Amino acid sequence: MIEIKNITKQFGKLKALDTVSANFTEGQAISLIGPNGSGKTTLIKCLLGMVIPDAGTIHFKGSDVTTSCDYRRDMGYMPQIGRYPDNMRISQIFDMMIDLRKNYTTQLDEELINAFDLRKQFDKPMRTLSGGTIQKVSACLAFLFDPSVLILDEPTASLDPVASEVLKNKVLKEKNKGKLILMTSHILSDLEEMTTDIVYLQDGKLQFFKSVEALKAATNEQRLAKAIASVMSKGIQVQMNGMNGNGHTPPSPKEFSRTVNRREMTIKI
Amino acid sequence: MKIIRYVLYDILRSRMIIGYTAFLLLVSAALFATETNASKSILNLLNIVLIVVPLVSIVFTTIHYYNSYQFIELMLAQPIERMKLLLSEFLGVILSLSAAFLIGIGLPVLLFSADGSGISLLISGILLTFIFSSIAFWVAAITQDKAKGIGVTLLLWFYFSLIYDFIVLFLMFTFSDYPLEKAMLGFTALNPIDLGRVFVMLQMDVSALMGYTGAVYKQFFGSALGMFFALGVMIMWAVVPLFLAIRVFKKKDF
Amino acid sequence: MKNSIIVLYLFLPFFAFGKTIKVVAGNSIRQAIATAQAYDTIEVKNGYFYENQLVINIPLSIIGENFPIIDAQYQNEIFTIKAHDVTIKGFHLMNIGKTATIDWAAVKILETRNVRVEGNHIENAYFGIYLSASHNCWVENNFVTGKPSEEQNTGNGIHAWKCDSLLIKNNFVKGHRDGIYFEFVTQSSIERNFSTGNIRYGLHFMFSHNDTYTDNTIRDNGAGVAVMYTRHVTMLRNHFDHNWGSAAYGLLLKDISDSQIENNTFNNNTVGIFMEGSSRIVIQNNQFHENGWAVRVQASCDNNVFSGNNFTSNTFDIATNGSTMLNKFEKNYWDKYEGYDLNRDGIGDIGYHPVSLFASIIEQMPHGMMLLHSFMVNLMERAEKIFPSLTPEDLIDNQPVMKPISQKDTPQYVN
Incomplete structure (x- = not known):
């Protein structure tokens, strides 16, 4: 469904994505993981056309995404930090989005709106909302047009446990309908139950892209989090096992945290 | 282009545009009320229009762009083309600024002095609105930081309204021994504010004061060709920065 | 001394009781002038006369009734006055010829005195009223309109050269080169004239000392x-x-x-x-x-x-x-x-x-x-x-x- 070929993106001196290639297909629920600043959000934004790659191509259902914006009709996006016009009310945001996209959709999926009981707050202006409520709005908007691809950037980051659970159920349900789900998160346990595949990014490079089963088998770990931690510490081994490696050596944990911190300083552009 | 509707809605909510309209209306009403000679009012109005319209257009547009950043981000993830999005923003801004101008200056002018000079004042006011909005979009598309963007646009306004003319004056002093008529024509075309001013002044007969330079101007701008040239150059001033803004915007990362 | 001479001239017509010759449409004004004696009056009734080169060598009053039209058909000039004590009044003079060498005028006054030109309409003249080397003349209540072309092909409305003691009063001059032109004209008065739409100057004078200009309106001239x-x-x-x-x-x-x-x-x-x-x-x-x-x-x-x-x-x-x-x-x-x-x-x-x-x-x-x-x-x-x-x-x-x-x-x- 989505073919990513050798995309590279550089912000100043920082390589946010370095020749990343991957194919995503229907029915997959893919977790994009990696340390802060490893290029997860950049990759997502490339898929959405919000960031233009310096090199490489992205095809969606066989056609190049740079030729037309129409492929986004099939996408629902929930940003990491939803940002909305301050002086609009929630209802107005929904009305506007429906108005702008209604030509492309027959059926609106309002299941999440009901599940979150968001209608109670419809009259509130966006600027008065808490981070959690904004996330709920973002989630509802992502699912509203029943898209075949769902891109969720840190979906559960600021949701309360109840809302988080509601969202997870929804994601699971959509996945089972055969949709492609792309998520980023660094809280692994959150994703574990829905994930089918893991993409691990570091320093803009794709370290591996493997199904959960294969990962668990390779690391002899039953729990995903442990499996990944194991990969992170024994990166070389994993790569030597042929897991989509490209000869890159992951830094030691100490080095790693240092690079992360530096990255956090510089990535805020 | 449904987006324009939301852009307009957003602009109208900010009330800045209503304040602008009221200000222009107040100024023109005051000028027409205190001055019995309509052409004198037009001249005074011209002085105000040439300062206020570029300033408000460029600053308002810049602020609007930065304030709409969230909206733009939201729209970008939707099946909407970037060019359409930016054009909608542009149209929304110039529609509301032009409406404010037409109500604030246009109505009084049409009521009290709907002659050649009045109409040309309106034309150049509208064109200046387009031009400075378009320049603001370009600056804002390039500059990520809001404060920096507003600073740059203010500097540009200052340059076009004041510094440029000082430079021209300086050049005139320096090269006073050379025939400068044609050069002056070029200098005028390089600053939309000067172009707008000369365009209106030639309709007002002030050109007789300008002696030989004025005669050259009158001969040039008085002809249909010159008129089209002046309008054409002003439209270029609006289109080129907008085109550049679109080019930057299309490649911009959010 | 000079003033008493003026007074004498003023009263001269009253001393000379001339006869009156009437000219109606179809008759010739030229013939009337030829037959007239000094101090006669020629009355021209309303009509359309194609005449030009009417040279006046004796004192005469030529009075038009209800503006008879004299059309020079762009040939030559109409009245050429070489005698003193001449009055031209009440005519509509039109279509004066143009040449580069001679300044043809609707009324030309040459080297004389005591001439009155009053109440005439002058239309399409090269020069309207032309005074040369004359003194004590009156030009009053005339309405002079021309069709201006280029500066060198257009004459002046009221033109005076080397004159003295003129009174130019209440005239309307439009569409000439200079509305009123004085060169070497002294001791003269220009009053209440209206000069407009002339392609060069509304009023133009040189070397004309001791003249007085009062209550004139000079508007919209080149x-x-x-x-x-x-x-x-x-x-x-x-x-x-x-x-x-x-x-x-x-x-x-x-x-x-x-x-x-x-x-x-x-x-x-x-x-x-x-x-x-x-x-x-x-x-x-x-x-x-x-x-x-x-x-x-x-x-x-x-x-x-x-x-x-x-x-x-x-x-x-x-x-x-x-x-x-x-x-x-x-x-x-x-x-x-x-x-x-x-x-x-x-x-x-x-x-x-x-x-x-x-x-x-x-x-x-x-x-x-x-x-x-x-x-x-x-x-x-x-x-x-x-x-x-x-x-x-x-x-x-x-x-x-x-x-x-x-x-x-x-x-x-x-x-």
């Missing part, structure tokens, strides 16, 4: 009024209106001296008064309103006095190309003056510099006018008011009047 090489000019209560164009003046004074310019109005002229090489002129109680420049004084002018004038709504009040001013400005009203009057005597406590910074820049660099009304120039003018020392000229009106001077308050010239 270049306004030009007065050159003359002494003792008196100009009172004239209106110089809307002489607008890149080379137009309300009044151009070139080498004029010992003259008076009082109670005139200068409205909407590119330059109200342009003075060059002029001395000892009193310019007093005039209105300068909405001119580009109210007054441009070249450095070659000296000992002129500007007093009691109103300067309102002019783009520039005074401009000069000189650095020292030998002329005097006092007690004028300047609407741009922003001084104060603490002792309330009606006179501002600080002087007014009528030459603005921008005006003096323009004198040096005419191209600078392109910046007129720009923000920069407006700021410059603002700055000047706050720091008067920015103004370069030492030209100053030390007693600027706080309120406009009403013309009623000033002594009116009485005829």
